[in-house]
Amino acid sequence: MNAVTQRWIEVGPLADIPPQGARVVRTPAGCIAVFRTATDEVFALNDRCPHKGGPLSEGIVHGASVTCPLHSWVFDLNSGAAQGADVGQVATYPAHVRDGVVYLGLAP
Numbered sequence: 001m002n003a004v005t006q007r008w009i010e011v012g013p014l015a016d017i018p019p020q021g022a023r024v025v026r027t028p029a030g031c032i033a034v035f036r037t038a039t040d041e042v043f044a045l046n047d048r049c050p051h052k053g054g055p056l057s058e059g060i061v062h063g064a065s066v067t068c069p070l071h072s073w074v075f076d077l078n079s080g081a082a083q084g085a086d087v088g089q090v091a092t093y094p095a096h097v098r099d100g101v102v103y104l105g106l107a108p
Helices: none
Strands: 007-013 021-027 030-036 042-046 060-062 065-067 074-076 095-098 101-106
Touching: 007 021, 021 101, 030 101, 042 095, 042 101
Parallel strands: none
Antiparallel strands: 007 101, 021 030, 030 042, 060 065, 065 074, 095 101
């Protein structure tokens, strides 16, 4: 989906999301976890692990990945794909930072 047809919502200041942490945003699409990496990149994924429904927002962020807190499945923050031997996919959403504020893209 391109930026023209995207609806952007303000999440809040980047400083409100701890480095290597996440914040949950409740949307009409469900709960979305917005992650901040150690290098201040932001990514957004569905907050529910497809394996056992664990809250990915409570997982460990390392590099551009997050590890589910329930059973240690690892997901790529760029693609939402499970890594290693695990098979699964989590929906991703566009996110960016402008003037220190995080924005999340949702389909209209």
